[in-house]
Amino acid sequence: MGFFYISDDASVEGWERSDDIAMLVAGGDIDYDASPQLRERLADQIHSGARRLVLDLSKVTFIDSTAIGVLVGAVMRLHEEGGGSLAVVCAEENRRVLRIFEIAGLDSMIAVHRTREEALLELTTAG
């Protein structure tokens, strides 16, 4: 496997943790080998009651179509569970990952923000 990590040890200044909102940070290569871990972590959060998920992919060095499928799957799972949102964060500097999102048409399915703050604001003001 290539190097990959995912953690829920993430924070944003001024943001207080709640059961409803979860923030995850992933980095490294998310390929077919690593995407099951991403799927599990997102499913765990949804199972634990999180309905608003922020996933920061700014430190991801490679992403493939299976990982994009996992993101879409998480949104479907939230809908099945009665509603919720997934907001993806990818910093402006990470042009490679943003380009893949663009070609895959991810923006039409999932909100992609440039910062965690922007994603949180969107999730909290959208209710």
Place this chain on the structure above:
Amino acid sequence: MRATVEQGGASRATSELRLPALPSELRLAREYAHRAAAAFGFDAERCHEVAFAVNEAATNAIRHGRPDEHGHIHLSAVSDGDRLTLTVRDYGTFVASAAGAAPSPEGGRGFALMAGLMDTVQLCVSPGSTTVRLSKARV
């Protein structure tokens, strides 16, 4: 893993990689494609595009195809004049749903992504083998 390089003339260079058909080997497929693209003279961005496309084809071969009798899928890189062509071959017979034109919400984006990153994507299907050819020309 075995890699062989054969030089076939001034304007044509070929290399080949036989890779165990395991998800954990995909990183090596990306590295192989990246090296071939760099040796061809592509810049970092185009090397990444080639590596991404080959990763998608290799993922399909591992997920949906069959390996050879030694458990390998076959990758090759051919530079011919101004064109670099990477191929990924497995030994299963392609089933159309793997490249379906109407993707399921969670899958089916691989071919569209390959097409978005390479100049041409060809799928060659014969009984007992499936080959994806990915080409990119020097601008």
